[in-house]
Ligand SMILES: Nc1nc2c(ncn2[C@@H]2O[C@H](COP(=O)(O)OP(=O)(O)O)[C@@H](O)[C@H]2O)c(=O)[nH]1
């Protein structure tokens with residue numbers, strides 16, 4: 001079934017058929033084997049799309065801001081795909097309802113495709129799947145792909161790294177500069193946004209960010225700009241929108257952006273090989289061996305290293 005439909009689904013994706021896109025993303029999510037082939041077909045069509053990552057704490061306004069950016073891109077006759085990744089429970093908070101409402105706004109619009117990806121599987125897997133879903137959207141001709149991810153741990157940051165430009169969104173209540181450093185946000189941010197600037201403390205947060213940035217210039221030695229917005233009112237959003245364009249078109253950033261692409265590519269090859277090796281190792285027989293070894297032995301007797309060594313060396 002898979003093979004006969006593959007060419008068809010590929011053609012439909014390239015023609016921006018949203019139903020086919022949706023199906024393909026479901027296939028990617030399920031981890032089906034057809035990915036590889038479908039993928040190689042899609043890949044050549046993915047290169048003209050700009051990928052933005054928006055990360056920040058839950059409730060910071062990522063979806064609200066994404067919605068504003070969609071509006072601004074549509075005004076420029078551009079098309080947008082959104083992959084919203086929420087590694088926490090999809091049932092937590094009220095965000096999902098908000099997302100639903102926003103998704104429905106564009107249900108019949110060929111220029112906007114929004115998809116949530118849940119937390120099934122591990123984060124590493126989610127990262128890969130989100131990137132592939134982004135590629136499917138790119139192949140459909142979307143000018144912009146936005147990854148919205150909850151930035152609370154390291155794994156989620158990988159998704160942000162999948163973007164050409166990563167926006168770190170913070171709100172006055174998200175804490176102080178120490179937390180910024182701890183969370184490793186300095187390292188991934190190309191651009192900071194302080195949202196909910198209608199609330200107290202936003203100017204103080206902007207100043208904290210500046211002072212931290214000053215001390216910890218990122219490795220490429222440019223200081224990410226900081227934008228103050230109120231996403232739900234739309235205040236400052238246009239400045240940010242222009243700031244994104246300026247960042248991407250800045251000649252000084254060309255090499256940086258190119259290097260990012262290359263290292264992203266390497267990471268993907270690395271991960272594919274890693275996953276293949278893991279899959280090929282954990283055959284039923286090896287899983288069984290592990291179970292048997294563990295059943296035979298009191299786990300206080302051999303270290304996990306010894307058992308791993310034994311499994312790696314038996315054929
Ligand atoms: N006061 C205020 N509330 C906002 C602003 N932007 C978003 N919100 C609200 O914050 C809540 C969480 O927004 P959402 O976009 O779902 O956050 P996400 O979890 O980061 O995607 C919603 O109730 C929004 O209406 C803002 O600029 N000011």
Ligand SMILES: [Mg+2]
Nearest residue numbers: 062063095099
């Ligand atoms: Mg959201």
